Amino acid sequence: MRVLLVAYGSRGDVEPMVALALSLRELGTDVQMCAPPDFAELLDGFGLPLVPLGRSVRAMATKAVTGPEKPAAEGLSERAARLVAATYEEVAAVAEGCGAVLATGLLPAAAAARAVAEKRGVPYGFVAFFPTYLPSPHHPPLAWPGRPAPTGVADNRALWDLNAEDMNLLFGGAINTHRASVGLPPVDDVRGHVFTDRPWLAADPTLAPWLRPADLDVVQTGAWIRQDERPLPADLVAFLEAGEPPVYVGFGSMPMRDAQDAAQETVAAVRAQGRRVLVSRGWAGLAAADDGDDCFVVGEVNQQALFGRVAAVVHHGGAGTTTTAARAGAPQVIVPQMADQPYWAARVAELGIGAAHDGPVPARASLSAALATALEPGTRARAQAVAATIRTDGATVAARRLRETMNDTMNHHA
Incomplete structure (x- = not known):
């Protein structure tokens, strides 16, 4: 029996699903991945078959950031309709013999995945990779484009009601x-329908605890980490x-409107601290500010192997990069761009394992x-202490739980 994993989002949504897929495969469960076409090469490297969903996420994200203006809320409904229909068609086409469907990423795509599960009569689950995506009295919801939080409303539950x-x-x-x-019958609570009343949270309990009491019965498994065995390139090692x-x-899967200015300001800031700098191109296409021999540019590399060998990690604050740096004991500076990134920046500062930059534009x-804060000896000491607490078994925990769910369903229908 197979598991369908559906992730319509960026690398931060797909990479943890790859970790789960590999853990499921180790336990003898077949996996079908459904994700944007951007990640065909990544999945192919692990022999994971990919059903491509929709258009390139990188192309859409780049257009949204670097185009003449950012997309407004108007038109979201039309785009959602296309995404729901296309995702349902693509996922349903490979759903034969599946025993469970697990989804993450954009809400319309996850809704389509749930519809496939309903039609096949198999369990459906939703996973988030950071706590603030899920309703809780302990934090407000993320703001949607063109729909800012109303002024004068401070109660988190009221804000989540408005979010629904x-x-x-x-x-x-x-x-x-x-x-x-x-x-299928209509649903009157789209968010609750997609998230379910028992969603999973694939985030480390030290870095991103799920605070209780809460309205949802969230299952926190720990972060889903894929062990990366790739050696570092010889020129990088040199x-x-x-x-x-x-x-x-590095800013990962974040395109940037003024990428070269950001690179120049960032390199200057690092040099001001008397440090050499290692620039990761990422989706922003960062490049060296000049031809100085204290600056080196890399593409896709094994961050697990690299982050233990750097003085600090300056990044956008994606869940995966934050967890990888924390696991390596590397101090962090997070320059948050959007979505969950301000949350991770705040957590890094609260834990004393780095600093949160004020705003998305890295100024010198x-x-x-x-x-300067991140490079203090005390910050590194705290980062190394926290590193010892980071769990690495989250994907295995989730894989076993998913197999148990499928077995329970099969026994119930036997």
């Missing part, structure tokens, strides 16, 4: 129209060994000040 109304308004029509077309540990700078003076 927004989800219904933005996506309810598209989701229910599609459900009717495939013979750079690392040619001097003191450098500061790593402010970034240098944040780096």
Whole structure:
């Protein structure tokens, strides 16, 4: 029996699903991955078959950030309708023989995945990779484009109620129209329908604890980490060994409107602290500020092997990068761009394992000040202490739980 894993999002959504897929495979369970076409090469490297979902996420994200203007809330419903229909068609086509469906990423795509599970009569689950995506009295919801939080409302539960109304308004029509077309009844709470009343949280309990009491019965498994065995490139190793540990700078799957300005400001901030700099190109296409021999540019590399050899990690604050740096005991400076990234920046600062940059634009003076905090000996000592607490078995825990769910369902129908 197979498990269908559906992830419509960036690398931060897909990479943990790959870790889960590999853990499931080790336990003898077949896996079918459904994800954007951007990740075909990644999955192919592990022999995981990919059903490509929709258009390139990288192309859409780059257009949204670097285009003439950011997309407004208007048009979201139309785009959601297309995404629901396309995702349902692509996932349903490979659902034969599946025993469970687990989804993450954009809400309309996850709604389509749940519809497939309903039609096949198999368990469905939703996983989030950071706590603030899930409703809780302990934090407010993320703001949606064109729908800022109303002024004067400070109670988190009230804000989550408004968030549920927004989800219904933005996506309810598209989701229910599609459900009717495939013979399923309408839903009146889109967010609750997609998240379920027992979602999973694949995040480390030290870095990102789920606070109780809470309205949802969240299952926190620990972060889903894929062990990376790739060696570092020889030229990168030579750079690392040619001097003191450098500061790593990379913004992962975040396109940036003024990427070269950001690179120049960031390199200058690192040099102001008397450090060499290692620049990761990422989706922003960062490049060296000049041809100085204290600066080295890398593409896709094994961060698990690299982060233990750098003085600090300056990054956007994605869940995966934050967890990898924390696990390596590397001090961090997070320059949050969007979504969950302000949460991770705040957590790194609260834990004393790094600093949160004020705002998404890395400016020389402010970034240098944040780096000064991260490079203090006390910060590294705390980062190394926290590193010893990071769990690495989250994907195995989740894989076993998923297999138990499938077995229980099979026994119930026997």
